[in-house]
Amino acid sequence: MASVPRLPAAHAPPRTSIPAALPFLCPSSSPRVAPPPATGPRRLVAVAAARAMPWPHVLTVAGSDSGAGAGIQADIKACAALGVYCSSVVTAVTAQNTVGVQGVHAVPEEFVGEQLRSVLSDMSVDVVKTGMLPSAGVVKVLCDSLRKFPVKALVVDPVMVSTSGDTLSGPSTLATYRDELFSMADIVTPNVKEASKLLGDVSLHTISDMRNAAESIYKLGPKHVLVKGGDMPDSPDAIDVFFDGKEFIELHGLRIRTHNTHGTGCTLASCIAAELAKGAKMLQAVQVAKKFVESALYHSKDLVIGNGPQGPFDHLFNLKSPLYKMGSRQKFNPDDLFLYAVTDSGMNKKWGRSIKDAVRAAIEGGATIVQLREKDSETREFLEAAKACVEICKSSGVPLLINDRIDIALACNADGVHVGQSDMPAWEVRELLGPGKIIGVSCKTVAQAEQAWKDGADYIGCGGVFPTTTKANNPTLGFDGLRTVCSASKLPVVAIGGINAGNADSVMELGLPNLKGVAVVSALFDRECVMTETRNLRSILMNACARS
Ligand SMILES: Cc1ncc(COP(=O)(O)OP(=O)(O)O)c(N)n1
Numbered sequence: 001m002a003s004v005p006r007l008p009a010a011h012a013p014p015r016t017s018i019p020a021a022l023p024f025l026c027p028s029s030s031p032r033v034a035p036p037p038a039t040g041p042r043r044l045v046a047v048a049a050a051r052a053m054p055w056p057h058v059l060t061v062a063g064s065d066s067g068a069g070a071g072i073q074a075d076i077k078a079c080a081a082l083g084v085y086c087s088s089v090v091t092a093v094t095a096q097n098t099v100g101v102q103g104v105h106a107v108p109e110e111f112v113g114e115q116l117r118s119v120l121s122d123m124s125v126d127v128v129k130t131g132m133l134p135s136a137g138v139v140k141v142l143c144d145s146l147r148k149f150p151v152k153a154l155v156v157d158p159v160m161v162s163t164s165g166d167t168l169s170g171p172s173t174l175a176t177y178r179d180e181l182f183s184m185a186d187i188v189t190p191n192v193k194e195a196s197k198l199l200g201d202v203s204l205h206t207i208s209d210m211r212n213a214a215e216s217i218y219k220l221g222p223k224h225v226l227v228k229g230g231d232m233p234d235s236p237d238a239i240d241v242f243f244d245g246k247e248f249i250e251l252h253g254l255r256i257r258t259h260n261t262h263g264t265g266c267t268l269a270s271c272i273a274a275e276l277a278k279g280a281k282m283l284q285a286v287q288v289a290k291k292f293v294e295s296a297l298y299h300s301k302d303l304v305i306g307n308g309p310q311g312p313f314d315h316l317f318n319l320k321s322p323l324y325k326m327g328s329r330q331k332f333n334p335d336d337l338f339l340y341a342v343t344d345s346g347m348n349k350k351w352g353r354s355i356k357d358a359v360r361a362a363i364e365g366g367a368t369i370v371q372l373r374e375k376d377s378e379t380r381e382f383l384e385a386a387k388a389c390v391e392i393c394k395s396s397g398v399p400l401l402i403n404d405r406i407d408i409a410l411a412c413n414a415d416g417v418h419v420g421q422s423d424m425p426a427w428e429v430r431e432l433l434g435p436g437k438i439i440g441v442s443c444k445t446v447a448q449a450e451q452a453w454k455d456g457a458d459y460i461g462c463g464g465v466f467p468t469t470t471k472a473n474n475p476t477l478g479f480d481g482l483r484t485v486c487s488a489s490k491l492p493v494v495a496i497g498g499i500n501a502g503n504a505d506s507v508m509e510l511g512l513p514n515l516k517g518v519a520v521v522s523a524l525f526d527r528e529c530v531m532t533e534t535r536n537l538r539s540i541l542m543n544a545c546a547r548s
């Protein structure tokens with residue numbers, strides 16, 4: 001039997017179509033599927049199967065929104081989109097639409113208690129998420145139920161005022177939140193208006209105010225606080241402040257220009273709950289949730305439902321995406337950076353091969369991601385080649401990125417772009433490409449790496465690690481420079497510059513944090529046989545990872 005080197009997870013290359021693909025690498029978060037309903041003996045089998053394959057379960061305790069953009073309806077859609085079961089305890093029925101809230105009918109406290117008992121006593125709830133809790137009595141009933149039926153995590157979205165400005169819970173409820181519920185919560189997710197109300201109407205205008213608010217709310221008992229800055233005026237992007245009692249982390253997101261934002265708060269909290277139910281750590285859950293909301297808003301920005309100022313958005317946008325239907329990749333996988341083949345038009349011409357043939361050969365040799373770096377191709381010629389390469393890469397499941405040229409990337413529907421410090425800033429690229437595309441940024445310093453992260457990049461390219469003649473006037477960073485950037489980076493890193501079969505192992509064996517692979521131009525393309533060189537380099541990298 002052929003022996004496959006066991007790679008540390010951090011260095012594991014992704015699946016490719018070549019035979020050397022590693023069968024033990026599976027996507028980590030594929031949604032689980034519910035067993036079919038059954039009765040009698042079949043029901044016993046189904047129960048046993050359910051034990052073997054539990055379905056992550058969020059219970060939302062919230063109000064119904066007749067317009068279905070927010071509340072219980074948003075929570076169920078958000079959990080469903082993330083592959084998580086969502087049960088629901090209705091605390092109030094609201095009559096609302098895109099104009100505002102026309103009426104609220106609270107469910108009697110005892111009946112909220114009865115619903116909680118029904119679900120929590122039977123249905124293996126992992127995480128409880130709260131939305132509209134219309135009275136202090138309902139908050140108390142919930143706290144009692146959670147003491148009786150503990151769950152793995154509690155996410156509290158302190159819904160007090162609807163996005164249309166209507167009040168959804170009064171001052172006595174606020175006091176009960178602070179006195180009873182917060183100390184049981186794993187995270188509380190107020191927006192700035194809610195944070196201000198919770199803290200006695202303090203004014204919050206700056207990021208520093210948001211940090212202070214997060215710290216003050218943390219002191220009320222929850223394990224984490226996320227103060228959402230989406231409503232902050234004058235901010236070019238949507239900055240949220242996350243606090244875990246020790247560190248403040250600013251989470252930057254794209255501000256999508258759309259009126260369809262009704263239900264973003266409910267959705268974000270439900271996504272956090274769903275990710276926690278799947279086993280994510282808190283910060284990771286918050287990041288996935290933010291990305292989900294951003295993507296949903298982006299895909300819904302032009303939808304029109306209703307005549308009011310704030311429309312709903314589409315939680316199930318993925319079902320409509322042509323990429324989803326074609327089974328293409330949804331998310332960037334940092335392991336794809338393992339062996340990054342970067343083309344060069346001059347080199348391909350020199351060896352008498354087309355870009356297409358070069359890309360095909362690199363993929364056959366085991367390249368895990370490809371970048372078209374065509375510095376002197378005419379636009380028309382480049383676009384035609386890029387379209388052909390998109391097809392080749394798509395059929396092999398290898399992402400294709402375009403160097404520098406956002407226009408070409410858009411026109412050929414590439415998987416993303418790579419830009420440097422003198423190219424278009426990554427945040428502008430993100431605005432143009434949207435959240436689903438991969439963006440790489442060249443970074444030589446810690447400050448550049450930090451900026452790339454804030455700008456919404458997916459990875460950074462760091463180099464030249466060794467001297468290179470492929471890129472003129474490119475300073476050599478050496479191992480020390482690479483180490484400094486990798487250690488500080490919040491994004492995965494690919495090393496570039498002068499890397500070849502003779503030194504690639506020394507780069508991977510550094511075992512640097514975040515370093516996922518090497519990007520190579522001349523050692524693959526300034527050679528007679530691209531496929532052989534790629535295959536050789538891949539095997540060198542795999543052996544190096546198996547050793548370190
Ligand atoms: C993976 C990767 N890393 C770095 C670069 C360099 O990009 P840039 O600094 O924009 O220089 P050019 O490639 O445009 O000359 C890269 N292309 N790929």
Ligand SMILES: Cc1ncsc1CCOP(=O)(O)O
Pocket residue numbers: 463464465467468469470471474496497498499519520521522523
């Ligand atoms: C594009 C680029 N960016 C930093 S070094 C470099 C050139 C890498 O080419 P080679 O792999 O031939 O050294």
Ligand SMILES: [Mg+2]
Pocket residue numbers: 403404418419420423
């Ligand atoms: Mg560039």
